[in-house]
Amino acid sequence: MISRMFLATFLALGFSLSAAHAQEAAAELLQRVPDNFGLCLVINDLAGQSERWTKAPWFAKLRENPLVRGVLDGKEVGDLLRLEEEVKKRVDLDFAFLFEEVIGHAVVLAYQPPAKGQPSGEKGLLLIKTRKAETIADFVEKANQLQSDLGELTSLEDRKYKNQSYYRRVHQNATHFYFVKDATLAISNHEDVIQNLVDRDAKAASARRDQWLSAGLTKSAATLWINPRTFDAEFAHQAKNKTGPEAAALQSTVAFWQGLDGLFVSVQGDDAPELRLTLLARPGTPAAKAWNTPPAPPAELWRRFPDNALLSGAFTVDFAKALKKLKDSLSEKDASFELLVQKNLAAATGLDVYREMLPNLGPDIGFALTLPDGASLPRAVVALAVQSAPKESPVDQTLLKAANLFLGLAIFDYNRKNTDPIRVRTVQQDGVEVKFLDQDKIFPSGVQPALALKEGYLLVGSSPDAIADFRADRSAAAGNADTPFVKIAPREWSRLIKAQRQAMIDHLVKKNHDTPAAAANVVDGIAAGLELFQSLNLTQRAAAGQSAWTLRLTPAK
Amino acid sequence: MNCRECQDWLQSCLDDGRIDVRADVRPHLPACEPCRRDLAAARVLLDGLASAPRTNSSKWLQASITAAVAAERVKRRRNSTYGWVGTLLLTAAVLALFFIGTFPASVNKPKTNAVAKIPEAAKAKEANVELAQRAEDAQKAVARLTRSVTEKTKSRLNVFLPKPRSLDVELPFFAGFEEPLDPAAKSLKAAGLTMAHALDPVAHTTMQAFDFFAREAPAFDFAKN
16 A cells, blocks of 8 residues: 555656656747747647646547547548558657657747748747657657658758857758757757857846746646737837727727737646636736736626526626727717717616716626526526616616617517517516516517516516526635636536437538438537536636636536 | 749749849759749740830729729738638647547557667668658648538538527617717727737738748658658
8 A cells, every 4th residue: 555655656746747847848948049039839748738638537538429539530540640650660750759759848939020021031940858868869860861761851961150060951842950959959940040049048038938937837738929029010000000090999909019028828727728818018007007906806797697507708897987988989070979878878868877877887797598407498698787876866777767668669660560469578576577578479489588677787588587597696606816707518508409409400401411310420429529518718817917818628527 | 952942042033034043053953843844934934024015004904903902902901800710720720630649649559669770771762652652641631631620610610500580670769870870880890990900910920930830841741752
């Protein structure tokens, strides 16, 4: 028992040390990239990441999914495997070795776009760091040998710069320069890039590496880093040629862009895949200030939408500020906007829009699409928080009356022109009056659009039942620092697909001309694939001058 | 000198309107038929242009060219909107390949220690043709795989996403809003489009970077021998 525990501890320690080494290696490669490169793709600990994912139960199940199986058993993958066999036969290299030993530790691809008017001036740099020095040297030797045998590599010329040997490699398609030092391979299409690498002090400051570390991306499998400064000139050029509202919009975009120090798009997640966009603001800019303030609490609406909603979204919006921003972005000639706000909305509600209405709207606004147990069709609800203020003419009641008035006029107009009338009915739900529309021919079965004012929210639902489902205890409040925006429950979608299985198969047969068996395979494959995942959530986290939007796919337990 | 450098030189000759074969190009040409063909074609083109009579273009022609350029600009602008979509698709394709690479590599194949055993050149020669063929098949396979997965996903989405059914409820009192709201709506739309297009260069450069590495990668590819 003790020996097993020792072995487990040893393996765990070895594994975490290996991951830490990979992160250090990726940071080291990033540090070596010359400062003027505009884009970098960092591939970090691919071997470790893929090992973790392939061990996950959802991954094994996904591999058995009929749709994925179909791709894996296809001719295309077969062709790749035949190539692998051939290369293995020739130089004893296979995909597993390439994947785990050559590119599995740390890889950086850096790109410098060409200057304007010089399309051939683009520069690229590929850096690979392996765990062992002999691995990369061996790989380069084999690649050179193989291409020499094939007659593609026409020249390999040894050169020297400050005591560092490097090579000019002339291939029939392109010329490259490279060197191998310790466990690192550096290849570029420009000789000066290779010489810059030799010149570059191993301890030189690197904003790129520091940003990657401070953005917390050391565990990411792949990260695309974009230097905003690469595009400043282009933005300035664009701004020159715009007038009116376009110029105002562009100026605000450019101002925001100029306040950014770096952008990262990354794929990560130890047990669950995550796609993340991270923005780093320059200290002192409005964005940095906004992202330094403590985050607003998540919308209260999340407690009213069930965790397993098919699709739900909730946001907190300062309507007064949003309308002011909208107004400022319009030119003076767009007086119609002011006309709508001041004249029409004020006339319809009897309220001063800026003074009385907007301060009492929101901040919560959201929607949810749910699939109740036993139901085959989803229910939908849209909610807007409204206050019962000011006392003399509460905004909530005023808005409900205005909505009822518009609805009545629309129904009146429809019924005037059609023989089958839409009827407005009323139902009481625990003291809440719910008005809904009843008409079998234009609304699908189970759909009866409903309107109500409930617990401080103006609600529009797909049926009175959707309004009844809206209550405060549907899920626990979010406990972490991430603010959720949109949530999707793939397992619920799987349930919906299963409930609608035959209809979907018929639809595929009719529209796609699939055979019933093939259509059933597709529908079942999608349902089985979705069942593996509990949630797909889009969240945002802002702290320390950074803002990160994360799309996280959580496997089912 | 390789084909790309030769092509660059030929392009610069076409830009200048005259062809002087440089000393460093001369050794490449006898060994490379495609480059020789391109050089011959370039000569024919420049000779043809030199012998063509000079004419003053009509106002109609100028107007139609201007209109065509403007239409192309609109088309490109629209296409560039899809740049982000393209980037996402490319990312999806890379991830798909990552997964596909992971499955067979980690599941179906035993791990091996790479020991350099370079076959003798004489023996290798025979196998080269087959290897090059395999590599070409593999390249095509990757392209086919990416295309078929993308197209299938697109077609399934098209089938499953029904177009919203109109309720055919007219709201006569809203019709009056259309006119006064029109300028503001147009301005907002223009502002929104401008903000979206402002990011086009970022998407474009990202795609350019992917293209660059895809183009440079054949230096490690043995398919075209």
